Amino acid sequence: MMRKRFLFSLVSVLLLSTLLLAGCNSGKSSEGSGKVTLTFGTSQSGIPRTGIMQTMAKEYEQETGVKIDFQVVPDAQWRDLIKVKLASGEAPDIFNVDVDPLSMPANVRPEENAIDLTNEEFTGRMSEEILPTVSHNDKVYGVSFAPTKIWYVYYNKRIFQELGIEPPTSYAEFKAISQKIKDKDIIPFYQAPASGWYQVLPLFETGPNYEQMAAGTYEKLNNNEMKVADMTQLKTVIEQLKEFADLGYFGKDFLSNTVEAGIEAFGQEKAAMLLRVPGTEKEVSEAYPAMKDNMGFFVMPWGDNQTIGVNPGGSAAMFGNKNSKHPEEVLKFFRWITEHDHLQRVFDEGEGNLTICWPEIEPKLTQDYIDYEKNHEKGTVMQAAVKYIDPQWMDIGKDLSGMFAGAMTPDQILQNIDKRRAEQAKVLKDEKWQ
Amino acid sequence: MLISFYMQRALARSCIWAGRKGVIGYEREQNLSLVFFIGSHCVISAVHRCPALLGIYYSFTDWNSYSSEKNFIGLEHFRTILAGDPTYLLFIKNTVLFTLVTSIAKTVLGLFLALLLVSGVKAANLHRMIIFSPQVLSFLIIGLVFKSLLDPNNGFVNVTLRSIGLDVLAQNWLGSLTWAMPSIMAVDTWKGMGYIMVLFIAGLLAIPRDYYEAASIDGAGFGQKLFRITIPMLMPTITIATVLNITYGLRVFDAVYVLTNGGPGNATDVINTAVYSSFAKGYWGLGSALSTILFVIMAIISFFIIRLMNRKVEY
Numbered sequence: 001m002m003r004k005r006f007l008f009s010l011v012s013v014l015l016l017s018t019l020l021l022a023g024c025n026s027g028k029s030s031e032g033s034g035k036v037t038l039t040f041g042t043s044q045s046g047i048p049r050t051g052i053m054q055t056m057a058k059e060y061e062q063e064t065g066v067k068i069d070f071q072v073v074p075d076a077q078w079r080d081l082i083k084v085k086l087a088s089g090e091a092p093d094i095f096n097v098d099v100d101p102l103s104m105p106a107n108v109r110p111e112e113n114a115i116d117l118t119n120e121e122f123t124g125r126m127s128e129e130i131l132p133t134v135s136h137n138d139k140v141y142g143v144s145f146a147p148t149k150i151w152y153v154y155y156n157k158r159i160f161q162e163l164g165i166e167p168p169t170s171y172a173e174f175k176a177i178s179q180k181i182k183d184k185d186i187i188p189f190y191q192a193p194a195s196g197w198y199q200v201l202p203l204f205e206t207g208p209n210y211e212q213m214a215a216g217t218y219e220k221l222n223n224n225e226m227k228v229a230d231m232t233q234l235k236t237v238i239e240q241l242k243e244f245a246d247l248g249y250f251g252k253d254f255l256s257n258t259v260e261a262g263i264e265a266f267g268q269e270k271a272a273m274l275l276r277v278p279g280t281e282k283e284v285s286e287a288y289p290a291m292k293d294n295m296g297f298f299v300m301p302w303g304d305n306q307t308i309g310v311n312p313g314g315s316a317a318m319f320g321n322k323n324s325k326h327p328e329e330v331l332k333f334f335r336w337i338t339e340h341d342h343l344q345r346v347f348d349e350g351e352g353n354l355t356i357c358w359p360e361i362e363p364k365l366t367q368d369y370i371d372y373e374k375n376h377e378k379g380t381v382m383q384a385a386v387k388y389i390d391p392q393w394m395d396i397g398k399d400l401s402g403m404f405a406g407a408m409t410p411d412q413i414l415q416n417i418d419k420r421r422a423e424q425a426k427v428l429k430d431e432k433w434q
Numbered sequence: 435m436l437i438s439f440y441m442q443r444a445l446a447r448s449c450i451w452a453g454r455k456g457v458i459g460y461e462r463e464q465n466l467s468l469v470f471f472i473g474s475h476c477v478i479s480a481v482h483r484c485p486a487l488l489g490i491y492y493s494f495t496d497w498n499s500y501s502s503e504k505n506f507i508g509l510e511h512f513r514t515i516l517a518g519d520p521t522y523l524l525f526i527k528n529t530v531l532f533t534l535v536t537s538i539a540k541t542v543l544g545l546f547l548a549l550l551l552v553s554g555v556k557a558a559n560l561h562r563m564i565i566f567s568p569q570v571l572s573f574l575i576i577g578l579v580f581k582s583l584l585d586p587n588n589g590f591v592n593v594t595l596r597s598i599g600l601d602v603l604a605q606n607w608l609g610s611l612t613w614a615m616p617s618i619m620a621v622d623t624w625k626g627m628g629y630i631m632v633l634f635i636a637g638l639l640a641i642p643r644d645y646y647e648a649a650s651i652d653g654a655g656f657g658q659k660l661f662r663i664t665i666p667m668l669m670p671t672i673t674i675a676t677v678l679n680i681t682y683g684l685r686v687f688d689a690v691y692v693l694t695n696g697g698p699g700n701a702t703d704v705i706n707t708a709v710y711s712s713f714a715k716g717y718w719g720l721g722s723a724l725s726t727i728l729f730v731i732m733a734i735i736s737f738f739i740i741r742l743m744n745r746k747v748e749y
Contacts, residue, residue, distance in 0.1 A: 009469060080714035083499045106500050194609075196695070253586035255609030255698060391715070402699015405611045419519075427498050427717065 036329050037067045041085070041092035043078035046316035048350040056345065060336055066329050068094075076196070076394075086113050093324040094333070099142060100313035100384045101132040103391055106428060108319060114141040115320030115327055122338035130357035133313030133384075142317035143334055145346050147277070147353035149311040151205045152297035154266070154280055155273045159186060160296075167298040171240055174301040178249040181272045190262040190274040191250035193404060196397040198259050201275055202300055203237055203396070204389060208307035208379025210234060221386045224432040228421065229414040237303045238403070238410040245404045255404055267291055275300070278369055279352040297368075299376065308373060309381040387430070388421035395420060486729075493723035499716030511723035521700060522708065522724075529704040529728075532619060532690075533683030539623040541675055544630030549664075551631070552638045562635065566628035573625070577692025580621045584608050608694050614702050622689045626682070630675050637671030638664070673743040677736055684732050 040057070047053040047070075057068035071092060073081055079098070085091040086109065097108055108114055117123050118140045126134075126144070134142030155167060163181065168174040178188035192198040210217050210233050220226040228234065244250055251257070251271070265271040267288030278297075285292040299308055320330040336342065340360060347356045355363045383390040399416055402408040425433035493511060495504040515522040547565060551558045568576065583590045586606040595604045607617040645663050654662070665672070687706035690696060696703035696711075703711075705728045712721035 006465060006469070013473070083716055084713070087499050109500070112502070193698075253606045253609065255606055256586055395711075398695070398697055398699060401609075401697050402701065405609060405698035405701070407611050407699040407701055423717075424715075427496070428500050 035065060035067065036326055037069050038094060038324075038326060038329055038333065039069050039071060039092035040094045040096075041071045041073070041078075041082065042096035042316065043075040043098075044072055045075050046078070046096035046098070047072075048346070050349055050351065052346060052349040055349075056337065056342065060333065064332070064336075066333065068333065083107065089323055091321050091323070093321050093326060093330055095319050095321060096316040097142075097319060098313075098315065099133040099144065099317045100311070100390055101135075102384065102387050102389075104133060104142070104313075104317075105136045106391070106424075108141070110136050110139070110141040110319070113319070113322055115322050115324075115330060117141055117143065117320070117331075117334070120331070120335070122335060125338070125358060125360060127357040127359055129312045134317045134319075142319050143338060144313075144315065144317035144357055145343075145350070146313065146315035146317070146357045147279070147355040148357070149277055149313075149315060150308055151201050151275050151277055151300070153189075153273050153300055154276045154295050154297050156266070156269055156291075157294050157296050159184075159269065159272045167296065168301045169298075169306060170304045171301050175243075175247075175249075178244070179247070182247075182249060186269075187251035187254075187265060187271040188249040188273060189244065190257065190265055190271040191245070191254050192257040192259045192262050193254065193397070193401040194256050195259045196394050196401075198262075198275070198397075199241070199400045199404075200393055200397050202241060202302045203234060204382040205309040205311075206237060206300055206302055206305040206307070207382025207385065208309050208377065209303055209305035210382065211379055212307060212377070218380075218382070218385045222432070224425070224430075227414075228417045229411070231414075233303050235410050235414060238400075238413055240302055241400065242403055242410065255401060263287070278354045278365070282352040297372070306376060308376045308378045310378050311381045311384050313384055388424045389417070391424060392417065392420040489722045490726050490729075492719055493726045495719045497719035497722070499718065504719075507719075511720050512727070514720070515723060515727060521703075524700060525703050525705050525708045526727075526731075528615065528702060529684055529686065529706075532615070532622075532686055532704060533680055535619050536622050536626070536683050537676060537679035539619070540627045540630045540679055541672065543623065543627040544675065545634050545668075547627065547631040548634035548638055549660075552635055562628075562632070566632055568625040569629045571625075573688035574692055576621065576625055577689070581608065581693060584617060609698055611698060611701050614694050614698060618689055618693050618702055621693065622686070625689075626679075630679070633671055633675050633678075634668065637668045641667045669743060673740065676739055676743070680735055680739065681732055684728060684735070 054070055057070070061067045082091065082095055082097060085095075091113065097104070099108075104110070116139055118138075120140075122143070123131075123140045129148070130144050130146060131140060133146075134140055134144055153167075159181065160166070160177075163177075163184065165177040165180055166173075168177055181188040207218075210231060213233055214231075217226070217231065221228065245254070262271065262274050263284060266274050267284050269291070281292075281295050284295065299306060318334070320327065320334065324330055337346070338358075343356070343358050343361055347353070347358075347361050354365050354369065383393065396413070396417060399408055399413045403410065403413060422433060492504070494506055494508060496507050496510075497504045551562055555561070584592075584607040586592055586604070586609065589607075591607065592604040595601065605613045607613050641664065645667070646659060649659050649663060685706060686704055687710065690702055690704050690707050691710065694702045696707045705724055709721045709724045709728075712718070712724060
């Protein structure tokens, strides 16, 4: 008798639970038969802040009835979040990820997570320089709108003229002009350690200089035949950064500076130099009209560098989620956004980049840039050519902040880089590190 | 949890039905209790215990975001953390130091404020509300506000110090090796002391007035009343406050992450910022191992605190 009552209670509970779950499930299936919505996950800097992508997505919806739902996440979190979402099978239908040829396969795992775009018509129209950053094992998985990314030192021409100084071509000259600028109570070179990534640029954007001084460095590093700590020229750059900090050339209390505040300091002529990419002139001029035609540029002289470091990737690319419920709709969107007229609009109404990785689109480089590039040797930046550097970029940024604060030495920073490279190589089972 | 609610209700209704069909005797009560227990236990196990145990299991694997495989590797992560890399010991040390200092500071300040606010001061409830209000704010909000206040160049703190001629006291509060951790501790103490104050107010109001009156008759001063009556009578409250402070302090993440992100360098990194960093890099097994170590530390410390303070209470 007791057994029957117990069983009845148990059956009642199970039955009600089943009905409840069935109710949830029917809700989902009814949504599936209606209008299609594609989720688009991205970091803030992954799409132009001008909102052109959202604007064009609205037009796409009017044309096709397919809605694009943007999920914009702060940069610092997105890099981590997308990894977890991919691993748990919850990634958006379309996701934007910063790419380079070395890190993308590990971060995205495209064979498992991304729609294969190799045979799409638009794939053949993308720049040959960009394809390696969105490819893995000879298959193409991503769509990018990246500029050719080059970091230059931008300087205030007025300040330079008043002080009778010229753009430096060596570290010694760099130091000398910085002292003259500092003597006038102007911040010589704006540094932004609080943003975490900015202070790392001098170490690796000058990578072509290391290759020039010791050919084969990249290859040896990738084969684990030498360590980062063996690179005396890289140590020199780190030491020079430390020297600039100690001499006050980054300004007083610069450890709390952010990149955003740097645009302001430069625009208000409180800082004479800062690191930026081509297209900066437009951004600064619009916010600070007095700066129009007052900006020049030169390559970073750290380590006596005179090469132009080019990052073939370094920006976001769109990937279609292989596990999406609407793979065909994702492909249609990619085909639409890569039509010539739409590419032109993304370029024209985007961030103000002067180039885009689609050869059919005419670049907007000024003659100054064209001439400068002709007169300087170019090479690939270190983080896009050497394994296990880019993934630890933020960690190196923290280490450099620690060095500026007095907690670390340049040698310790180099050792940490090697340690983290070994860590990741081990996790990825890299045969060169066995 | 909605499902849990409906399951519980369905369970209750089923038991009522069963009850109406027969006399409820001792044996039957036992079975009905068992039915309730099973229902609740299943839910709690599913959403709380199983993930915790699974996390501990992952501590022994090379689980990471770069591969779908999980290989058992024994104590390798624990060896790395405790012996292989001195940085992790620094994180543990920072966590313990943070916990120790903020626990003491919150307890002392909380007690001080509680004594003030039960001593008959006017508008006591208003003051309690004001002091408690930081507790309900997200640390993200507090972090952004204090980052602004503590900015070395334009922050309110340094601008004020300089304006009254105390330039020597103006520091790079969040960017200095010396001052970053004390600054975080100060902000966290400011945020959390209101909660401890409320606990102590409740404890103080529970102490019979008679004891103080008797003590006054015998000529006891404030100090004697405090150490002979107030604090002994508050020992259960102090125990609770200490356990709460320590379990919060050991798990601190948001305060550090928002204010300094563990910087400058690793100067203010704690265990949970390292856990976050490991998961961010995709080293999920290592992150789980760090969490497991933190869990063990918390369990041991909580156990001993309760034992120690319970003994005092008995005395």
